[in-house]
Amino acid sequence: MAKAVKIKSPSQRARDDARRQAQASRRRRNRLMLVAGVLAVAAVAALIIIGAISRDGGGGSTATVANKEGKTLGLATAPVTLTAWEDFQCPFCKQANAGPIQQVINDYVNTGKVKIEYKQFPFLGNGGSKDESVLAAEASECANDQGSFWPYHDALFDAQAGENRGAFSAANLKKIAADVGLDQEAFASCLDSGKYRSAVLAEKAQGDKLGITSTPTFFINGQKVVGNQPYSVFKDAIEKALQAAQ
């Protein structure tokens, strides 16, 4: 018996056509997605590899200095004063000290034209008696008691490890003092007594009055420079101040 030939109705043919078109469209889309996916993965891999190659190992060491006197660097007779308001937990302060401020020291402090005064602006801590920004500031004042503010200042920036994560706990601050070679007993007694807490907070309040809202903030004979700016910004401000002082 001959097999009956099934004749499709126009609507059935239309449905078949639509199905075939949909399948073809899906295949095209899958091919496009494969190409886009490969390109996306390649772009991410390229970014990660370029990032790894261009990374140069971090912030570098902090300032090496000369002519240290208390919290001031440089000769008292220097015509220009650069006041640095910083928080020891602030990574941009660390970068500024390793970068443009080190160049200022080389070019202007060591030649007797500029002196740098350090000012405490501890604002990144969590507050309370264990506020790490305030504790680090107090510790630096205790180091100053032993004539070692600047070596301790550099050691604190070297010891930075994120904010409010215990890097500047009292125990770690004492360890850093030992590493710098301070009298450990005198340092511990100073820090534990909290003798500089009110002085540190008073200095911070003085900064607030000057309108400081972020660190580092510098004043170069009154000219305000905010942030870890390129050396040229400091150089221009210093040259202007030197001309005005003549």
Add this chain to the structure above:
Amino acid sequence: MKQAAVKPQEARNSQTDREASRPWRLSLGERALPLGLSGLAVLGLGISTYLTLTHYARKSIVCAGLGECDYVNSSQYASVAGIPVSVLGILMYAGLLAAALAWAWRHQSEALPVVYWGMALAGAGYAGYLTYVELGILHAICVWCVASATVLAVSLVVSTAALLLRE
């Protein structure tokens, strides 16, 4: 009789075809998804712009008590060959916005949703790597970076679902 029953259907089909060639005459429903994705891209653009501004200001700012934005934003992972990652974010979100708007304009295009999807995949992939850097290497979280990664992840999931479910 039978032919008469088919004709209105064909008439409806040809009417739909005509409307499809005039995308802006279609209902909002056709464009709701790409327009929603455009909104996400605008959100991401805002976050990246904010992060770029704080990166170039190179100053420490309080991160609303949520994580350590300046620590992450000043780390050596915050730039690729001297270009801040947040600038790459601006470029990525601008591209996503353009692709999503083009998709809304030509909603029947097969290529535009895939272009958007590919960019979202790249963005979410790189954001995933950066989140790993935050958690696994820097041990610090930047809430703005997490917000941006979330926007990209949502963009990827939504566009993937839209492509897979599309007829």
